[in-house]
Amino acid sequence: MSLTDTLRTPRGTAAMFVALAAFWGTSFVAIETGLHAFPPLLFAGIRYAVAGGIVLLYAVLTTDRWIPRTRAEWLSVGVSGVFVIALYHALLYLGELNVSGAVAAVVVSTAPVLTAVFASVLLPDESVGPVELVGFALGILGVAVIAAPSSGGFGVASLIPVLLIFGGAVAFALGGVLTRPLRTTLPLRSMQAWTMLLGAGVLFAGAALRGESVAAIHWTPNAIASLAYLTIVSGVVAFFIYFELLDRTGPSTVHLISYLEPVVATVMSVALLGDMIGARALVGFLAVFAGFAVVERHRFDDQLAVARARARLAYVRLMRREHTVQKRGRHDYSETSD
Known part of the structure; x- marks a missing residue:
């Protein structure tokens, strides 16, 4: 049996699922490493400019249409580019300046809970009930536990980064819900490529407003390795796996990857950086996961x-x-x- 045939089996699908969780989970650690050498918004912008260009080339070679045509398609690109790529990653990278990748992954795992709640509020076909509200409350409680002031004081220095990352999760969830009614026939890989490129442009604009400069980048081996990993592995390769899993299993199953990412991020943070996730962050993650289980029961x-x-x-x-x-x-x- 060839490798292609093996990947088409249920075991192959499971392996791709685990690989995607590993690639995206490890990205939180790669971001933490790269931020020692890159200004945050410029870092994110370079990552998605290169990844978007590669995915667009792939779309040109493998699809029958790679340029958006209709207003709905361009609107979908715009919403996803601003919310899912630019705002989410800007807030995530800014937050990770002062928070470990493991903790960031836990906070970001609230996105599926937020998505379900936003969909219930904004989409006419979905509704929110008492049980869903309990799930949402558990998710918010999880973030509150992580961001709670330390016993030594109010802890604003640790509170603000967590809130920034949570704001990124809100942007990611809201962007995903806002694009649902925008039905298009543009192939997903073409849509994703333009989304990345537009998001990169917004990130570069934000970097300019913050006064970030290419001259401030320290091109160390760790910095280059971090950028290459984020761009090629957790960017291009991971999204190709994501496209394939969407075709095989649908968005509901792929959604569950969000709850493997913090586990991967924690293990890699400990193994590579020596970071340790505290008991409070663990309790917060359990609360977030419980909220997700309730909402997505x-x-x-x-x-x-x-x-x-x-x-x-x-x-x-x-x-x-x-x-x-x-x-x-x-x-x-x-x-x-x-």
């Missing part, structure tokens, strides 16, 4: 039902195989006896 039920159905099918196939083997064995024994 129906999707969890659907995934569990699918898993049970597959297990039953595998069991039936195994029983049939054993029955066939036993029947063949009795037949061979009968012939030998004769």
Whole structure:
């Protein structure tokens, strides 16, 4: 069996799911490393300018349409570029100047909860009930626990970065909801390429307003490795995997990657940087995850039902195989006896 055939199997899909979580989870650590050498908005802008150019070239070579045409398509590019790429990453990178990648990943994991709540408020086909409000409250409680003042004082220095990152999660969730009604036929990879490029342009504008300069970049080996990893691995390669998983499993399943990312970020922070996530951040993550489980309980039920159905099918196939083997064995024994 070739590698391509292997990747098309359920095991291959699971491996891609884990790889995507690993690539995106590790990106929080790569950002933390790179911010020692890059101004934050310029760092994010360079990352997405290069990644967007590569993805656009891929779209030109592999799709029948790579330029947006309709107003809805350009509006979708604009909303995603501003909210999902520019605002989210600007606030994330600014926050990570003073917060570890592991903690940042925990705070960002509120995005799925925020997405569900924004969808309930802004989209007519979705509604929010008491249970969803409980889930939202748990998510906010998780962030509040992480950002809570330390026992030594008010801790504004640690509070503001967490709030910046949470603001990035809000921007990411809001951007995703606002683009849902904008139905387009533009291939996803083409849409994503233009979104990256527009977001990079907004990030460069923000960097100029902040007075960030290319001259301030320290081109150390760690800085180059961080930028290359974020651009190629967690940018281009990860998004190609993301596109494939969307086609295979749909957005509901891919959504769950958000809850593997903090685990990966924590492990890599400890292994590579020696960072340790405190008990408070762990409690905060558990609260956020509980909120997500409450809000997305129906999707969890659907995934569990699918898993049970597959297990039953595998069991039936195994029983049939054993029955066939036993029947063949009795037949061979009968012939030998004769």
